[in-house]
Amino acid sequence: MRAVVQRVARAQVRVDEDVVGAIDGGLLVLVGVGLDDVDDDAVSLARKIALLRIFRDDEGNMNRDVSEAGGSVLVISQFTLHGDVRKGRRPSFITAARPERAEPLYERVVAELRALGLVTATGRFGATMAVELVNDGPVTILLDTKRLF
Numbered sequence: 523m524r525a526v527v528q529r530v531a532r533a534q535v536r537v538d539e540d541v542v543g544a545i546d547g548g549l550l551v552l553v554g555v556g557l558d559d560v561d562d563d564a565v566s567l568a569r570k571i572a573l574l575r576i577f578r579d580d581e582g583n584m585n586r587d588v589s590e591a592g593g594s595v596l597v598i599s600q601f602t603l604h605g606d607v608r609k610g611r612r613p614s615f616i617t618a619a620r621p622e623r624a625e626p627l628y629e630r631v632v633a634e635l636r637a638l639g640l641v642t643a644t645g646r647f648g649a650t651m652a653v654e655l656v657n658d659g660p661v662t663i664l665l666d667t668k669r670l671f
Contacts, residue, residue: 523563523626524603526552529576529661533596536652540597543643543654548593549574553631554603556617556668563667564627568634569597570670576661584661594641598653599628600650621648 527549534544551571576584577591579630588595601624605613625647635642645651 523556523559523631523665523667524554525567525665526600526603526657527569527571527574527576527663527665529658530579530596531656531658533653534668535596535598535657536654537646537649539639542651543596543598545594545596545641545643547658548588548591549595550653551595551597552600552603553597553628554600555619556604557619557623559619559627559667561627561630564630565634566667566670567665568631568638570665571631572638572640574663576663587634589638594642594643595635596629596645597632597635598645598651599624599647605637614631 530548530550532546533550534541536542549571573587575587577586577588579585601615601618604618605615606617607613628647631641632644
């Protein structure tokens with residue numbers, strides 16, 4: 523699984539005109555599921571996200587995780603994280619999992635974050651979404667479960 527993790531002052535996601543998920547501060551996480559991803563990838567990704575020490579402590583150093591910083595998480599599915607542009611100009615998405623396989627793994631990431639005690643909002647899987655955010659820092663971290671260990 524791949525994720526783009528952004529520290530945000532606030533973020534929200536709309537489907538049509540409706541806000542379906544929003545946070546005041548914390549992490550905006552874009553998640554892409556690959557063909558070879560399994561349940562362990564979802565669990566590992568959620569734990570890594572929850573424990574990332576990318577929030578400032580009292581001295582201004584990045585020593586706090588999202589929970590210690592009092593933040594929330596907004597998780598958005600994004601299959602385009604598996605876009606391959608090595609050849610040509612149009613991305614190939616052949617390594618992205620099909621929705622029937624990807625959705626349960628995406629939902630497992632969300633469930634695991636919640637089980638870890640994090641307030642977690644979501645977008646709507648498979649929908650066309652408008653994501654608004656205010657970066658904090660900016661701090662952006664790329665995660666790939668095939669490269670975490």
